[in-house]
Amino acid sequence: QVQLVESGGGLVKPGGSLRLSCAASGFDFSDLYMSWIRQAPGKGLEWVSYISSGGYNIHYADSVRGRFTISRDNARNSLFLQMDSLRVEDTAMYFCVGEPSGPTSFDFWGQGILVTVSS
Amino acid sequence: DIQMTQSPSSLSASVGDRVTITCRANQGITNYLAWFQQKPGKAPESLIYAASILRGGVPSRFSGAGSGTDFTLTITNLQPEDFATYYCLQYYRHPRSFGQGTKLEIK
Numbered sequence: 001q002v003q004l005v006e007s008g009g010g011l012v013k014p015g016g017s018l019r020l021s022c023a024a025s026g027f028d029f030s031d032l033y034m035s036w037i038r039q040a041p042g043k044g045l046e047w048v049s050y051i052s053s054g055g056y057n058i059h060y061a062d063s064v065r066g067r068f069t070i071s072r073d074n075a076r077n078s079l080f081l082q083m084d085s086l087r088v089e090d091t092a093m094y095f096c097v098g099e100p101s102g103p104t105s106f107d108f109w110g111q112g113i114l115v116t117v118s119s
Numbered sequence: 120d121i122q123m124t125q126s127p128s129s130l131s132a133s134v135g136d137r138v139t140i141t142c143r144a145n146q147g148i149t150n151y152l153a154w155f156q157q158k159p160g161k162a163p164e165s166l167i168y169a170a171s172i173l174r175g176g177v178p179s180r181f182s183g184a185g186s187g188t189d190f191t192l193t194i195t196n197l198q199p200e201d202f203a204t205y206y207c208l209q210y211y212r213h214p215r216s217f218g219q220g221t222k223l224e225i226k
Contacts, residue, residue, distance in 0.1 A: 044218075044219050044220040045155075045157075045206055045208075045217045045220070047214060047215040047216065047217065050213060050215070059213040059214060062120075095162055095163075104153070104169075104174075105153045105208060105210040105215075106153065106210075107174075109163060109164070110162065
């Protein structure tokens, strides 16, 4: 049973930084392709960033490129999202999401962590 | 970038009804289309991948169809636990993109 647990969320002022973490268990983490997906209050799902299993292939949504950095530590079964220059519109629930290699997508979801950007 | 247009945005139905949700891509995505169900306060859950393959444990009243640009999610014999918000997702190419969501409500 794959378990993904996010941490590191909270309240931050505009222009500030926050680092999200996601701890994985129940699966060989180094076999998982990982993403961050967010959901603003009352809104739909927005894909934010992706990192391949070995960490060599990375993608970002235009809305966060240049401000957010995704990374992973396979030895520690952990995924990270460094969020800098935060804006009010980055306020959302952030989900850590994983998928194994194959035809599926976004198989495993964490419970989410809330990030609030407000002065 | 690939844009996904999902319709309707909301839908009212009764227990036992059959409903269909549509998702259209602005370019071909072969069958790299997934469907998710989200209940209030919960993370989304995967229902269908590769446009039509049901994930293990998903009831057979759910079905997906389509290829290329046009896709559907059909739920037959609606049950009380099916009232939720549904999203499509294209994973043919990055950036991955979701449809806007369809909120299925009890009539």
